[in-house]
Amino acid sequence: MPGLNWKGKLNNVREFEHRLQGVLNPVSPDQNFIDRLYVRLKSSPEVILERRPRLLAAAVIAFSLVVGGVLLIVFTRGGRPSSRL
């Protein structure tokens, strides 16, 4: 980057830290966002909503295991040579 002289300006750590401090300023979030999130947290239906996918996943896994088990039993019995022969 032409025209910049970092070496001259940043020749010690303190100066460099001061520089970083000046560039990385804390920012203020939008007050509307703060207020909206505050209301959402206080009413907090999303707390339950966030748990629902986990419950759903657990139900799907349990259902799959049951169906898989039943199918395994059915196919195992179906594949066995008939005792009538």
Place this chain on the structure above:
Amino acid sequence: MTELTDSEAIMLAGQGDSQAFSVLYERYVTRIYNYIYYRTGNPHEAEDLTSKVFFRAFNHMSSYHSRGVPFSAWLYRIAHNLVANWHRDNSRRREVPLEDNILQTPHSEHPESAAVLNQENEALIKIIRRMPSERQQLIILKFVERLSNAEVAVIMGRSEGAIKSLYHRTLLALREQMDWDQEE
């Protein structure tokens, strides 16, 4: 309610008291937002992820007690994990350049020197954004959040000595990178 100490609010929030949790929320939301904002470079994503941090924290308040980590550090860790997921999921998407949102030209009676200063700051931000994740995290916690090495160590799960060492290596790398960019 606002006179509650952190410990009292944490205890009540752990029992499902959303009013107590909102006290904690008011105390920490700006800090968490800042951390995420500087890590993502996008104000909209920062709002979205900040919401997720607090909902996740509220959902897991009952399990917080036994963790032995300050509440703020716990929030930063949740934020860090969400930001890491966000970077992973959005690695192909173009991010809004951080410097577009953050850098403001300081008021100056000498517009030319202000422009040069702003150019230098932009270069510095770009270099920080190219650094490894843990170094970005360290720089943000130190300079945006103004935390001590001990506090950063708790959040990052390292010893204070390790943070001190990483900090000096990071500053050195930043300076070297700036020198290198200048020579290009």
